[in-house]
Each structure stands twice: as structure tokens, then as C-alpha cells.
Amino acid sequence: MHYDAGSRTITPSLISLKIELILSLNAQPIPQVLSIANILLWLNCSRTSFFINYTFMQKFLLFVLFLFGSITVTQAQTEADTTWRRSFSGGINVNQASFSDNWKSGGVSSISFNTFLDARADYELGKIRWDNAVQLQYGLLKNKDEEQRKSADRIYLDSKYGYAISSDWNTFVSANFLSQFTKGYEYDVDDIGTDRLISNFLAPGFLTFALGAEYKPNPHFSLRISPFAPRFTFLTDEEVGANERYGVAEGDNVRTELLAAMLQAKYERDIMENVNLRLNYMSYANYKNLSGKEIDHMFNAVIAAKVNRYINVNIMGNLIYDYDQDDDVQYSQGLGIGILYTVQGFSVR
Numbered sequence: 001m002h003y004d005a006g007s008r009t010i011t012p013s014l015i016s017l018k019i020e021l022i023l024s025l026n027a028q029p030i031p032q033v034l035s036i037a038n039i040l041l042w043l044n045c046s047r048t049s050f051f052i053n054y055t056f057m058q059k060f061l062l063f064v065l066f067l068f069g070s071i072t073v074t075q076a077q078t079e080a081d082t083t084w085r086r087s088f089s090g091g092i093n094v095n096q097a098s099f100s101d102n103w104k105s106g107g108v109s110s111i112s113f114n115t116f117l118d119a120r121a122d123y124e125l126g127k128i129r130w131d132n133a134v135q136l137q138y139g140l141l142k143n144k145d146e147e148q149r150k151s152a153d154r155i156y157l158d159s160k161y162g163y164a165i166s167s168d169w170n171t172f173v174s175a176n177f178l179s180q181f182t183k184g185y186e187y188d189v190d191d192i193g194t195d196r197l198i199s200n201f202l203a204p205g206f207l208t209f210a211l212g213a214e215y216k217p218n219p220h221f222s223l224r225i226s227p228f229a230p231r232f233t234f235l236t237d238e239e240v241g242a243n244e245r246y247g248v249a250e251g252d253n254v255r256t257e258l259l260a261a262m263l264q265a266k267y268e269r270d271i272m273e274n275v276n277l278r279l280n281y282m283s284y285a286n287y288k289n290l291s292g293k294e295i296d297h298m299f300n301a302v303i304a305a306k307v308n309r310y311i312n313v314n315i316m317g318n319l320i321y322d323y324d325q326d327d328d329v330q331y332s333q334g335l336g337i338g339i340l341y342t343v344q345g346f347s348v349r
Helices: 012-027 030-043 054-068
Strands: 085-098 110-125 126-143 151-163 167-181 184-187 195-197 205-218 220-230 233-234 254-257 260-272 275-286 296-306 311-321 330-344
Touching: 110 151, 110 330, 151 330, 167 220, 167 311, 205 260, 296 330
Parallel strands: none
Antiparallel strands: 085 110, 085 330, 110 126, 126 151, 151 167, 167 205, 184 195, 205 220, 205 233, 220 260, 233 254, 260 275, 275 296, 296 311, 311 330
16 A cells, blocks of 8 residues: 655554543543544644545544534533433554564564544434434554555444334435545555555445435334435546446446435444444345345444443454445454543533
8 A cells, every 4th residue: 555654653652652642632621522633633643644635634524523513512511402412432442563583483563553433413302303423434554564554444424314203113314425535455466566546535435315214113223214215426536447446337437326225224232331232234225236146235343342431442343245346245354452532422512
């Protein structure tokens, strides 16, 4: 992967310094939603921030702030906000290993990090329900004598506006967006170690709208059924398009699927004290191609265990089957220990 990292490298001592800065967040009266922004900026080891375009990150984080209406967050509230239920968690996982050159058992010195943000803002007043979610993830891995490579990269935004027709059922309209921050490569595709560009921001990018009904019998489980779910697939990087098309026709930058259906399921709850499980599933079918192999499936799972106020252990996994991308199942998995900051049920003034 070809990133301009400048002349500085990430070292364990630098990581320790950044973690100390992160821990100081809790003593500062700053907006909690800005915590992940500060993490991204403090960990900047050159003039690029995590090798992500700084201007783009500024605009994107401003959008997140606008979505959640975050001006300031007070630590103590005199009045409870009963219409909004908000939650925010963000953190960094760091893994490091080093071996001497004469270490006989074998091994490769390496350092990696993974930063993530998970935020929700749900509004309910009478029969009206408006749910919003943001999930961001980015990670890098550096092995000794190898270039830095990306280990995780995900942008997911979801917003749903619903109207209750019974205690368990809502009608709704929704929109969600899925893409990534930076370039992704297929590594060492030939004998001389050439890397092939296969993805980038908005290459692909998926914007999906949906109209349907939602079944939500309890706060932990929901099922959305959308018989009408138009989707737009973006391919805005011509270099990516020369290698992968993601279902977009040659010469086009957007693929439009108007007649399609979508099914979404979500389950989240604490399965034991300080251990949270979150599962998300999505299936998408174009009415023109209803054969089993051309129905898309996406599954995401996160188990997070909070050791104490600052330390957490989490396991993240993703499964994707999209015939337009690959005829096999794609998967990614990560296990990490690191810093976690969580706040729930806060009010925004």
C-alpha cells in the first residue's frame, strides 16, 4: 500500500504518549463527540492524519457533529431529555511485538492500531421515531521490513424515520451509506511485488434508500422489511475502475438499481456484566436478478468487554457476499485491547 508517511514512524513510545493524552480527555470539559477527532489528530505522525486527507476528515466529522446536534455536552444534567436516547463510544486498540534478530523461535516485529467510533442518536415522541447511527473504523499494520498496510477501513451511516402503527410495528423510510476512507490494494499480485489498486473512497460507495415496515418487539431486536429499496453504487476513481467495476458498467460512474428489496436485522444487548454483543445483518435483492447467487448478504458482529473505565477488549467480524464484487464470501476479523471511551444517555444543549 503506498501511503505518504513522511519521515516519521509510529513507535511504542509515541503510542504511549498518545494514550496518556487520550486519558486526559476525561478531565476536560470538551464535547465527547469530538474525542475521536482529537484521537485522529493527536496520533498524526506526519502532515497526513492517519494517511487520510485532513480536509476530508474535517468535513466528514463536521457532518457527524451536525447529525447529532452536538454543540456541548455537560457532565451533569438538571433535566432529563426523554425524547432523545444517545450513546457514543470511541477508542484505539494497539498491538505491538518485537523480536531480536537471533530469536530462534521465529517471528516478525510489528505494530498495528485500530481506531473506531460507534455513535447513536434515537428520537421518540408519541408515534414518531427517528433513529440515527454512525460506525467508523480504520486501522494500519506495519511489519518489519515491509511497507505499511491497511488492516481496517469502514464508513457506515444510517438514518431511519418511522411512524408507529402498533406497539411492535412501524412504517419507515430510511437511507444508509457505506464506503471507506482511503485506498485499498491487492498486494503482491506478481513476482516483483506489484500492488493493484482495488478500492477507494466512493469506489465503491453504496447509497441505499428504503421504504417498508419494521418489527421491533423489544429494545434489543429489530427487523426491517423493505419491498422498495433503490440503491446507487458509485465508482468515482478511474484507476479503481480499470481493475474492479463493482457492477458499474464500463464508461459509467454510477449504477442505479431502482426495483429492489432489502431485509435488515439488528440485535444488541449486554450478554453479561460489562460484555456487550451487537449483530447486524442485511440482505439486498434486485428484482431483475433474483437467483440465489446474486442476492447480496452482509453480516457484522462485535463483542466488547469492558475491563475497567478505560480498558476494553473487543472482537470484530465482517462477512460480505456480493456477486458483483466476488463470487466467494469475503470476511475480516479483528481482536484487540485498548482504550475505550463510552458515554450514554447524555443530553445535548
